[in-house]
Amino acid sequence: SQQGEEDPQALSIQEGENATMNCSYKTSINNLQWYRQNSGRGLVHLILIRSNEREKHSGRLRVTLDTSKKSSSLLITASRAADTASYFCATDSNTGNQFYFGTGTSLTVIP
Amino acid sequence: DSGVTQTPKHLITATGQRVTLRCSPRSGDLSVYWYQQSLDQGLQFLIHYYNGEERAKGNILERFSAQQFPDLHSELNLSSLELGDSALYFCASSARTGRYTEAFFGQGTRLTVV
Numbered sequence: 001s002q003q004g005e006e007d008p009q010a011l012s013i014q015e016g017e018n019a020t021m022n023c024s025y026k027t028s029i030n031n032l033q034w035y036r037q038n039s040g041r042g043l044v045h046l047i048l049i050r051s052n053e054r055e056k057h058s059g060r061l062r063v064t065l066d067t068s069k070k071s072s073s074l075l076i077t078a079s080r081a082a083d084t085a086s087y088f089c090a091t092d093s094n095t096g097n098q099f100y101f102g103t104g105t106s107l108t109v110i111p
Numbered sequence: 112d113s114g115v116t117q118t119p120k121h122l123i124t125a126t127g128q129r130v131t132l133r134c135s136p137r138s139g140d141l142s143v144y145w146y147q148q149s150l151d152q153g154l155q156f157l158i159h160y161y162n163g164e165e166r167a168k169g170n171i172l173e174r175f176s177a178q179q180f181p182d183l184h185s186e187l188n189l190s191s192l193e194l195g196d197s198a199l200y201f202c203a204s205s206a207r208t209g210r211y212t213e214a215f216f217g218q219g220t221r222l223t224v225v
Contacts, residue, residue, distance in 0.1 A: 031212075033213065033214070035216070040199070040221070041218060041219070042113065042115075042201065042216045042217055042218035042219050043201065043203075043216040044113070044216075045113070045213060045214070045215050045216070048213050088154065090214075092212065093167070095166075095167070097159050097161075097166045097167035098144065098156045098159055098167045098169060099144070099156065099203075099214055100156065101146075101153060101154035101156075102153075103153050104153070
């Protein structure tokens with residue numbers, strides 16, 4: 001299966017701290033996307049990083065991609081209670097006709 | 112708001128019944144994807160349509176079917192429902208298919224089979 005895996009499964013930090021989540025995948029990709037999901041709600045698209053990119057920033061988010069290690073990381077700086085959610089990485093198939101989701105990291109930011 | 116609309120938001124039905132979930136993609140998006148999210152299986156890809164044509168099929172049961180209409184909205188039909196079909200069903204849309212495609216998700220339909 002191409003499904004990725006996020007690590008850690010759960011993370012609890014204090015407000016203001018940084019949160020780092022990792023994603024590993026199994027096959028070559030065209031791009032990798034990160035999503036946030038609040039409990040029982042829809043997935044919110046955070047950022048897409050292409051296979052030829054190594055790092056990308058969006059506001060308090062920083063994503064890195066290491067295709068040689070088949071891994072990506074999502075860093076959320078200066079976390080807020082509102083960042084409490086599950087975070088998923090998604091990789092695409094060769095054709096781009098489907099996306100494979102990891103198992104998610106559950107982040108809790110304590111006020 | 113992603114711009115992807117799913118209806119209904121919640122659905123409670125009995126085993127053996129049939130339901131239809133509806134998805135309206137973002138304006139201009141040609142691709143629609145369906146996913147099932149359950150506690151024990153995570154997010155599972157079901158099927159992908161692009162401009163009315165089926166492009167990829169994932170772990171979709173034979174009891175389930177989908178289609179994309181000329182106006183690009185899509186419907187997911189679930190029949191002979193079983194308790195194990197209880198899950199969140201998500202639709203996502205993207206402007207195109209292929210490389211570097213961002214997919215945007217709707218809020219989902221929560222299906223409960225009793």
